[in-house]
Amino acid sequence: MREARPVGGRSRADRVAHALRASEAIACLSLVSALLAPSASLASRPSPRAANARAASGPPRFVLFGWVSPPPESTTRARIDEMAELGLNLMLPPENDAGRPPDNHARLSHATASGLQCLVFDDRLAAAFGLGLETPAGSALLDSAAAAYRGSAAFLGWYLGDEPTPPWAPQRSVHEALRSRDPSHLTWNNLLGPASFATDSQWRSYMSGYLDSIPAAVLSSAHYDFLRTETRGRFFEFASGLRAVADAHGVPFWGIVQLVEHGPYRALTAGELRWQASHLLAYGARGIGYFTYWTPAPDTFWNFQSAIIARNGTRTPAYDVLRDFHARLRPAGETLADCAWISTQVTGDLPAGAEPFVADPFVRGTAGRVTLGRFLGPGGLMHLVVVNRNPVATQVVLLRLGRLDVDLLTQFGTWNRAQGLEDPDGVSVPLIIEPGGFALLRLSPSAPIPAGDGGGIQVAPNPARGVVSLRLATRPHPGTLEILDALGRGVWKRDLAESTFEYGWTGVDLDGRPVPPGRYLARWRGASGESTTSFVWLGR
DSSP: OOOOOOGGGSOHHHHHHHHOOSSHHHHHHHHHHHHSOOOOOGGGSOOHHHHHHHHTTSOOSSEEEEESBOOGGGOOHHHHHHHHHTTOOEEOOBTTOOOOHHHHHHHHHHHHHHTOEEEEOOHHHHHHHHHOTTSHHHHHHHHHHHHHHTTOTTEEEEEEEESOOSOOHHHHHHHHHHHHHOTTSEEEEEBOOGGGSSSHHHHHHHHHHHHHHSOOSSEEEEEOOBBSSOBOOOHHHHHHHHHHHHHHHTOOEEEEEEOSOBTTBOOOOHHHHHHHHHHHHHTTOSEEEEEOSBOOOOOTTTOOOOOSBOTTSOBOHHHHHHHHHHHHHHHHHHHHTTSEEEEEEESSSOOTTOOBOOOOSSEEEEESSEEEEEEEOGGGOEEEEEEEOOSSSOEEEEEEEOSEEEEEEOTTSOEEEOOOEEETTEEEEEEEEOTTOEEEEEEEESSOOOOOOOSSEEEESSSBSSOEEEEESSOOOSEEEEEEOTTSOEEEEEEEOTTOOEEEEOSBOTTSOBOOSEEEEEEEEETTEEEEEEEEEOOO
16 A cells, blocks of 8 residues: 555645556656645744754755645745744745746745745746657756756755656656756655555665666655554654665665644654654654645545644644754754764664664663664764653653763753763663653763874774774784774784784674774784774774
């Protein structure tokens, strides 16, 4: 069964596109149709609009957005400021967007003033496709569309339709035509979610086929787990599948989650809204969207209830819930955008698609039912996302860590030193996490290892994954090459003969077991003296 995305939430083009799938010719018509158509006091917090303004000079490192932006008649400066105040920094097209250039320019103008960016649909793309992208008339329309927006600071890229399916050649032709004219902006689709496929492997194969064929700079998909009669239980498959396929193709990923009550999908609690976004954060998502922001038009089949903003323009309770949550989510997402994802593991029961918790020198254990996302930040510092897996109740989580200094990211985007209880093996840090919420910690050794002189040993690449080359800069006497972890403990060593200049370390300890990612020290000791240098190991 396909992911049941409401018909009313799509453009006319998207609705036609889903009805036409049988052959490549029909897929071409489908694409043409898809392109035609139609908590804490805010006073004490940094303004989301100010944060947007600071980031407006380039693409955001981490995006928050809602499906279905305000319709053209409600696209005013006040309405776009309202989106910015929620913490959003990206706008998608409105429902049934006709792609009229004047509407797009008005949206971009207001977005620029509020510090948001936009994905734009333009009706000239459909006309160009109908004429033939390589014909003089079609090419001229593409030139006109590409030139229309590239000068706007709010223009992030092109919206090219929802839930495309193969064959991919028609989609690829439009992506390539736009990228050749405007290589600095995204060409974007949102793909089918796992509920549209019988198995997780089929869904991953579909996403891989898209990325193998389309010059997309980001992978995006949606999943709604909470039905009126049951919970699908596939959210971890969704998050881990996006992570795996995006990594395999070297692109970031965005995830769109359930919000509005409609059809078979029930209303969600505040904890369930946070739970979805917190878990995508723990898997390293670079963008999180909600279905929907503006409430779609009435539909007798889907029976949409109010989303973040009701049809009459009033804010619903979801607005305040997400405004408070985004004050912490956005700084966390922007911080992790500068980090390398290492792993995401869970304690307690093991959902489909999840990996069980495995202790390491940084995290020795936990008391509590949590999801742990490990990331390696600048300078080799470990970052840890801790998610309360309970969307109903606040949880007190006890983390048993190594001998580390622990900093906690605040709602202001600053780091505060966390208090813990020392024990013979490290420190235990208690965390109080709201239902479905998260905490972001930065872990650094209490007695950091030195950077080393770096003069006698060369490490490449740095950071390294899979294997790292340790090369002695000068001809050595016989000696010992060692690897120490961030806590200063020896994890590996080799006695080298005089003729050995280089050794490839594969990230294992003396017993041949993989060591965790982190910052390490390579040390050479011989009769001629000692040399050390530090490096970052990303894992195998």
